[in-house]
Amino acid sequence: MCLALPARVIDIDATRQHGTVDMGGVRKQVSLALLDEVQLDDYVIVHVGYALTRLDQDEARQTLALFAQMAADEQPSAP
Amino acid sequence: MKYVSEFRDPQLAQQLAQAMANEVHPDRLYRFMEFCGGHTHALARYGVLDLLPSQVQMIHGPGCPVCVLPIGRIDMAIEVARRPGVILASYGDTLRIPASKGLSLMGARAQGADVRVVYSVDDALQLARTWPDREVVFLAIGFETTTPPTAVAIQTARREGLRNFSVLCNHVLTPAAMHAILDQPEPVALDGLVGPAHVSTIIGSRPYEVFASDYHLPVVIAGFEPLDVMQAVLMLIRQVNEGRAEVENEFTRAVNREGNARAIALTDEVFALRDQFEWRGLGSMPHSALRLGDRYADMDAELRFALSTRVVPDHPRCECGPILRGHKRPQDCVLFGTICTPDQPTGACMVSSEGACAAHYRYGRHQADEVAA
Numbered sequence: 068m069c070l071a072l073p074a075r076v077i078d079i080d081a082t083r084q085h086g087t088v089d090m091g092g093v094r095k096q097v098s099l100a101l102l103d104e105v106q107l108d109d110y111v112i113v114h115v116g117y118a119l120t121r122l123d124q125d126e127a128r129q130t131l132a133l134f135a136q137m138a139a140d141e142q143p144s145a146p
Numbered sequence: 147m148k149y150v151s152e153f154r155d156p157q158l159a160q161q162l163a164q165a166m167a168n169e170v171h172p173d174r175l176y177r178f179m180e181f182c183g184g185h186t187h188a189l190a191r192y193g194v195l196d197l198l199p200s201q202v203q204m205i206h207g208p209g210c211p212v213c214v215l216p217i218g219r220i221d222m223a224i225e226v227a228r229r230p231g232v233i234l235a236s237y238g239d240t241l242r243i244p245a246s247k248g249l250s251l252m253g254a255r256a257q258g259a260d261v262r263v264v265y266s267v268d269d270a271l272q273l274a275r276t277w278p279d280r281e282v283v284f285l286a287i288g289f290e291t292t293t294p295p296t297a298v299a300i301q302t303a304r305r306e307g308l309r310n311f312s313v314l315c316n317h318v319l320t321p322a323a324m325h326a327i328l329d330q331p332e333p334v335a336l337d338g339l340v341g342p343a344h345v346s347t348i349i350g351s352r353p354y355e356v357f358a359s360d361y362h363l364p365v366v367i368a369g370f371e372p373l374d375v376m377q378a379v380l381m382l383i384r385q386v387n388e389g390r391a392e393v394e395n396e397f398t399r400a401v402n403r404e405g406n407a408r409a410i411a412l413t414d415e416v417f418a419l420r421d422q423f424e425w426r427g428l429g430s431m432p433h434s435a436l437r438l439g440d441r442y443a444d445m446d447a448e449l450r451f452a453l454s455t456r457v458v459p460d461h462p463r464c465e466c467g468p469i470l471r472g473h474k475r476p477q478d479c480v481l482f483g484t485i486c487t488p489d490q491p492t493g494a495c496m497v498s499s500e501g502a503c504a505a506h507y508r509y510g511r512h513q514a515d516e517v518a519a
Contacts, residue, residue, distance in 0.1 A: 073149035091148075100293065101408055101409045101412070110147070110149055110221055112347060113342060114268070114291050115237065116266025116268055117294070117298070119347045120150050121400075122400055126399040127399040131152055134161075134162070136164060137165055
């Protein structure tokens with residue numbers, strides 16, 4: 068039940084309460100009632116038909132950079 | 147950025163595993179509870195457990211909403227579904243939860259009850275609009291992630307004057323369950339907690355600070371992708387090694403300290419705390435669940451249909467209770483994989499793919515086989 072996927076917002080209706088998201092090619096109507104100021108092309112986490120939160124691209128990049136840094140620090144030892 | 151594939155890179159996973167192996171102290175055990183069923187699922191599905199050092203032991207927590215719903219509440223849903231004129235709308239996961247007398251919602255449907263699976267509470271609202279002469283009852287379950295959508299639906303029904311829509315409310319609270327785990331008479335020994343991903347998008351990271359300060363327990367909030375979970379475990383290992391107990395956030399791309407203010411306000415507006423609520427495995431806990439607030443009492447299915455809960459014991463040999471409390475593992479249950487399987491579950495932990503038993507059945511059994519060999 069908690070399984071939820073990041074999805075890209077590709078359409079927002081005039082009331083801004085609903086929108087269409089793209090999840091890897093699958094399009095779905097979702098409620099945007101829980102979020103302020105959703106913009107086209109934002110990524111949101113969709114759960115039971117509702118966008119719960121926006122995903123922050125800068126933070127995501129920083130997390131990935133952290134992984135990459137770790138990879139640089141922790142090269143597997145040579146056999 | 148797709149926010150998925152980047153967080154599943156197998157080479158980075160190997161390197162994170164190497165970092166963990168380098169940093170664990172060889173002569174101590176690191177016992178971390180993943181509270182959330184989503185993490186249980188990710189750990190099993192992506193083989194993360196195989197990548198962790200042998201010193202790290204993951205303990206499954208009670209964060210699967212299907213698993214913690216006790217039999218009495220399913221019986222209540224079945225009872226209302228069988229009333230003439232009622233349509234019971236439910237998320238799909240709940241249909242196979244075993245109830246009393248060998249029944250389930252799916253069984254009740256086979257006997258003629260009108261039980262419909264919905265993907266979203268909005269679909270339940272649509273049923274109410276489509277069938278004005280029927281009573282549509284939404285079986286609301288879940289932690290803080292599914293609660294705000296239920297609140298939106300209740301307000302929408304009020305605004306539209308939908309009089310045939312009501313909610314059988316089983317929404318439960320994550321921090322209360324965490325307190326229950328840590329305050330058990332014989333608490334399971336824990337060195338850290340992997341904090342929920344999506345629940346935290348709503349409530350923020352602040353509600354976990356009490357566990358770091360009062361219980362000296364490190365907490366790392368983690369996303370649901372495999373690299374997220376591995377990074378969180380590494381962060382927990384470091385806290386333990388350095389003697390720290392803090393709330394850290396690995397999932398900064400989606401979670402902040404304050405949470406989703408709009409969702410929290412909606413929840414506060416529509417719901418009220420229950421004095422007591424019965425959880426499977428954890429027993430009755432004060433202030434651990436929500437009911438509809440007094441302003442919305444006319445949409446509370448328990449009041450509208452005069453329903454009452456009975457406490458029904460689990461199957462005598464089912465170990466869901468001790469598993470949910472972190473005391474036992476799925477493979478410790480004599481029913482596991484024999485009488486109790488995902489196709490024919492005896493206990494709730496085998497029902498949802500996020501249940502500890504279902505995750506272990508689907509993905510984890512080879513580990514036990516390897517150990518045995």
